Every structure is written in C-alpha cells, then in structure tokens.
Amino acid sequence: MIGDGGFGLATILFSGESLMDSKAPLKRTPSLRDIESIPGLRPRLEAAYRLRDVLAGAPFVPFGADRFADSRDRALANRLVTLALRRHGHIAIILNKVLARGVPQRSGILEAVLHLGIAQLLFADDIADHPALHLSVEAARRDRRAGRFDRLVNGALRTVQREADRWSALDPQLLFPDWLGSRWRAQYGAAAVTRFAEALLAGAPLDLTFRKDDPDLAGQLGAIALAGQSARLLARDAAVADLPGFAEGKWWVQDFAASLPARLLDVRPGERVLDLCAAPGGKTAQLAAMGAEVTALDIAPERMARVSENLQRLGLGAEIVVADALDYAPPETFDAILLDAPCSATGTFRRHPEVVFSRGEKDIAGRVRLQRSLIEKAATLLKPGGRLVYAVCSLEAEEGEDQIGWIKEALPGLALEPVTPALCGGWGEAVTPQGTLRTHPALKLPGGVEGSMDGFFAMRLRLA
Structure with missing residues (x-):
C-alpha cells in the first residue's frame, strides 16, 4: 500500500502490445522490414505507443538500450515523447481548435501521433516540416485502429503548419x-x-550530492557548488555512469531541493534513524554518510533492491526493510525519522512533466489522508524527544503548509521546531516565516546559480 508516489525483432512489440494483436483489422500487417525501410519511422512509431500509454495514465519510462540498439533512434524517441509531454497544455488547446469534433474514439495511437506531429512542427526547431508531416501519417497507417484516419492526420497537421505563428505564441x-x-x-x-x-x-539539470566535500572532483566534473554537499553540472557529454567519481561511489544523483529534508534532521553519528518511504534512496545515502545507523523502509521490493545496489556502490550501509509503513513494528524506537511521504509529486514536473495533466484535486485529497496516517504512525516510532522531518515533493499547500494546523490539533505531542538557514547549508531563501522549508522552481538558487529546482515542502517536529 505505501510507497513513493524491447522492441522484439520477431514480434514487433510496443509497450507490451503487438501490432499483430489489435482487434481492428488493417488491410495488411506492417513488417519490421516495412517499418525500418522508412528512415525515422521506427522511433516515431515507438514514441507514439509510449506516449499513448502516458496519455492514458501511465508514467513515462524513457526508452533504454534494450529497446533501441541505435542510440540516435533511442535519443530521438525519448526526446519526442518528452517534448510532447512538456508542451501537452499547448498541444491540447491546438487540437481542440483544429479538430472540431475532437479525437475519434477507438482510434488507437491517433491522439499520440497528433501530439507528436504538432510537437515536431511547432517546437522542434531542428526537424523540418516535411518529415514531421510525412512520418506522422506513416506512423498512423501502421496502427490497426489509427490507420483509417491517415487523411485526418495529414489535414490536421497541415492546418497547424499554416497557423504556426499563432500557435507558437501561446501564453x-x-x-x-x-x-x-x-x-x-x-x-x-x-x-x-x-x-x-x-x-x-x-527540464531538470543534473544535480549531485557528494558523499563528502571534494572540490577537486567537483572541478573534474565541471560542477558548481550549491549548498552543503550539493553541486550542479553545467554540462554533460557522457552517461552518468561514465562521469568521474561514479564508479568509486563518490556521489549520487539528487536534485538540490530533494537533498534538503535529510539535512533538516540534523543527524548525529551513531543515532538510530528511520528513513520511512525510502526509495529511491538518495536520502538514505545522505543519512548514512552523516554517520547514522539507518533503517530504510519501503513497500516496493524492486526499488529497495536498487537502493541496496546504490548503497553498495557508495560504500554506505543501512538496514533494508521491505514492508508497509503503516504495519511496521520495529523492536526499538528511533532517535529521528525522515518521512518523505507519498504525494501528488506536482513539484517534480520538470523531470516528470506528465504530472501536470495526470493529477487532479481528488488525487491530492486522497494523498493528504495517507500522509496524515503516516505522520501518526511515525510519531509512535519515535523516542521521547525524538525528531521527525515530514517532507513532500508537492507544490500543494494541502500536502504541506496546511498539515501544520492538523498536527497541532490531532498530535499535540509533536511540536514544530523552526528550520534555519544553517540547516540548509547556510542558504535561507527557502526558509519561510513559519519556520518551515518551501522550495519551488522559481526560487533563486544559492550563489546565483542559473536554473531551477524541484518543489518541496518540509518541516521539523519534535516529540514531547
């Protein structure tokens, strides 16, 4: 209950679906040779199936090497899906104007093909109009349900092309x-x-958290210091695993904002600390690097396996527990607990743009109830005088600031303790007058570093 919010040469599988399986017949079934005979078609067709799944509510999982042997095709497919997701709000407006009756029902990947085509025509400066149009039509033709709407694709995209200046100027x-x-x-x-x-x-740049201060390594990476042991890469030409210090476990990838909640816990060496809802493990690594005896808990076995792998690379240790947080009954209570609670994750839209359109107000209300259950549970796992940091990667007040009043009424034994700039590596921009932490993508970064950060809320509490 509780946890963090290949393209087969023989079968031609897309996101688990085969072009051979579809119930709506085409005059012919596209073969792999047919698809690959047209340069640029395969990555667009793969992108359309992946985007179709995301538009239906699935999270976007970028394509890996198992799907594309050609890294250029893989990069193109990932880029097109990401571009369509980032521009979803504009593309939806454009489609509503261009298609008076909306996207036809039971039309397979048609909507995804149209989104990708518009993204290429209006927002991909390095893709010419002709391939954007031609390959969009060809992609539609190779889907059993979308194939009969190939003329609609051509007509709609040509209308968008003619009015490109209008649509490129949307607010x-x-x-x-x-x-x-x-x-x-x-x-x-x-x-x-x-x-x-x-x-x-x-989009989101690459931020790193260093296991310990290492100015020389930061210089090798071309990284600029933020606050504490966080740094931002100004440019990256190599894969993450090929960057200096990765194999030696000297750093891990973690957004600057995501690194702050663990710092607020102000851990001392030897303290027993619980990282509740621990995956993907960046905060576990921080707490272990501070010298704490860390117990990392999450409900997802596969995600906790990844946490274990990362800790091993970093030369850090923690007790790994796979369990539902609400059922967890440890033999001893803890000096401190970090609760990075499941939430709407609206603060992560730079790296997960689908959250912008896949969330609703009902989702937020449901998450608030779960968060309160977890706060109540965490309070029972603390020693008297123990510290609790509650955090969410959400921009919504209901999941953050509004929880303060509820805690005062429902859990009077938990007292709010002020967050200070010192706890944030000397950076006070995100410290609120109420003594909590609030980051968002418009906030100024330490040292005038360019760019943005994720949206987080965090507060410190102490058990009487």
Missing part, C-alpha cells in the same frame, strides 16, 4: 491546466507561475 501559463495554474498563482504569484512554465520547458 506559457497555458501549459498548466486551469485548476492547477489558478491555485499556483494564488499561492506563489503569476510571475512565479511563468517561471514554472519556463522550468517545465527547460
């Missing part, structure tokens, strides 16, 4: 659905939401 704030944009403007201001939109389009 950036329209990238967010009305309900989300309005609540963010109320909480953060219109100027901040414009910055949010810029961050959505720019």
Whole structure:
C-alpha cells in the first residue's frame, strides 16, 4: 500500500502490445522490414505507443538500450515523447481548435501521433516540416485502429503548419491546466507561475550530492557548488555512469531541493534513524554518510533492491526493510525519522512533466489522508524527544503548509521546531516565516546559480 508516489525483432512489440494483436483489422500487417525501410519511422512509431500509454495514465519510462540498439533512434524517441509531454497544455488547446469534433474514439495511437506531429512542427526547431508531416501519417497507417484516419492526420497537421505563428505564441501559463495554474498563482504569484512554465520547458539539470566535500572532483566534473554537499553540472557529454567519481561511489544523483529534508534532521553519528518511504534512496545515502545507523523502509521490493545496489556502490550501509509503513513494528524506537511521504509529486514536473495533466484535486485529497496516517504512525516510532522531518515533493499547500494546523490539533505531542538557514547549508531563501522549508522552481538558487529546482515542502517536529 505505501510507497513513493524491447522492441522484439520477431514480434514487433510496443509497450507490451503487438501490432499483430489489435482487434481492428488493417488491410495488411506492417513488417519490421516495412517499418525500418522508412528512415525515422521506427522511433516515431515507438514514441507514439509510449506516449499513448502516458496519455492514458501511465508514467513515462524513457526508452533504454534494450529497446533501441541505435542510440540516435533511442535519443530521438525519448526526446519526442518528452517534448510532447512538456508542451501537452499547448498541444491540447491546438487540437481542440483544429479538430472540431475532437479525437475519434477507438482510434488507437491517433491522439499520440497528433501530439507528436504538432510537437515536431511547432517546437522542434531542428526537424523540418516535411518529415514531421510525412512520418506522422506513416506512423498512423501502421496502427490497426489509427490507420483509417491517415487523411485526418495529414489535414490536421497541415492546418497547424499554416497557423504556426499563432500557435507558437501561446501564453506559457497555458501549459498548466486551469485548476492547477489558478491555485499556483494564488499561492506563489503569476510571475512565479511563468517561471514554472519556463522550468517545465527547460527540464531538470543534473544535480549531485557528494558523499563528502571534494572540490577537486567537483572541478573534474565541471560542477558548481550549491549548498552543503550539493553541486550542479553545467554540462554533460557522457552517461552518468561514465562521469568521474561514479564508479568509486563518490556521489549520487539528487536534485538540490530533494537533498534538503535529510539535512533538516540534523543527524548525529551513531543515532538510530528511520528513513520511512525510502526509495529511491538518495536520502538514505545522505543519512548514512552523516554517520547514522539507518533503517530504510519501503513497500516496493524492486526499488529497495536498487537502493541496496546504490548503497553498495557508495560504500554506505543501512538496514533494508521491505514492508508497509503503516504495519511496521520495529523492536526499538528511533532517535529521528525522515518521512518523505507519498504525494501528488506536482513539484517534480520538470523531470516528470506528465504530472501536470495526470493529477487532479481528488488525487491530492486522497494523498493528504495517507500522509496524515503516516505522520501518526511515525510519531509512535519515535523516542521521547525524538525528531521527525515530514517532507513532500508537492507544490500543494494541502500536502504541506496546511498539515501544520492538523498536527497541532490531532498530535499535540509533536511540536514544530523552526528550520534555519544553517540547516540548509547556510542558504535561507527557502526558509519561510513559519519556520518551515518551501522550495519551488522559481526560487533563486544559492550563489546565483542559473536554473531551477524541484518543489518541496518540509518541516521539523519534535516529540514531547
């Protein structure tokens, strides 16, 4: 219950579905030779099937080497899906104008093909119009359900092409659905939401957390210091695993904002610390590097296996527990607990752009109830005088700031303790007047570093 919020040459599988399986017949079944005879078609067809799944509610999992032997095709497919997801708000508006009756029902990958085609025509400067149009039509033709709408694809995309200047000038704030944009403007201001939109389009840079201070290694990486032991790579030409210090376990990938909650716990060497809902493990590594005796708990066995692998690479240790947090009954209580609770994850839209359109207000309400259950549970696992840091990667007040009032009423034994700039590596930009931590993509980074960060809320609590 509780946890973090190949292309087969013989069978031609896409996201688990075979082109041979579909119930709506085509006049002919496309063969692998047919698909690969047209340069650029296969990555677009793969991208369409993957995007179809994401539009239906699945998270976007980038293509790996197991799907594409050609790294250029893999990069193109990933780029096209990501671009369509980042521009989803604009593309949805355009489609609503261009298709008066909407996307036909039971049309297979048609909607995904149209999204990808519009993304290429309007927002991919290095892709010419002709291949964007031609390959979109060809991709539709190779799907059993979308194939009969090939003329619709051609007509719709040519209409978009003719009105490119109009559609390229859409307000950036329209990238967010009305309900989300309005609540963010109320909480953060219109100027901040414009910055949010810029961050959505720019994506997330690569931030690292060092196991210990290492200026020489930071120089080798071309990384610029943020605060504490975090740094940002200004450019990256190699795969993460090929960067200096990775194999030796000298750092791990972790957004700067995500590195702050563990620091707020202010761990001392030898303390017994519980990382509740621990996967993917960056905070576990931080706590272990601070000298704590860490217990890392999460419900997902496969994710905890990855945590174990990462800790081994880093030369760090922790007790790994696979369990439902609400059922966890350890033999002893803990000096400190970090609860990075499951949430709407709206603060992660730079790296997971699908959260912008896949979340709803009902999702937030459900998460709030779960978060409160977890806070209550965490309080029972603390020693008297023990510390609890509650954190969420959400921009929504219900999951963050509004929890303070509920805790005061429901759990009077937990007292709010102020967050200070010292706990954030000397950086005070995210410290609120209430003594909590609030990061968001429009906030200024330490040292005037360019770019943005994820949205997080965190607060420190102490058990009486």
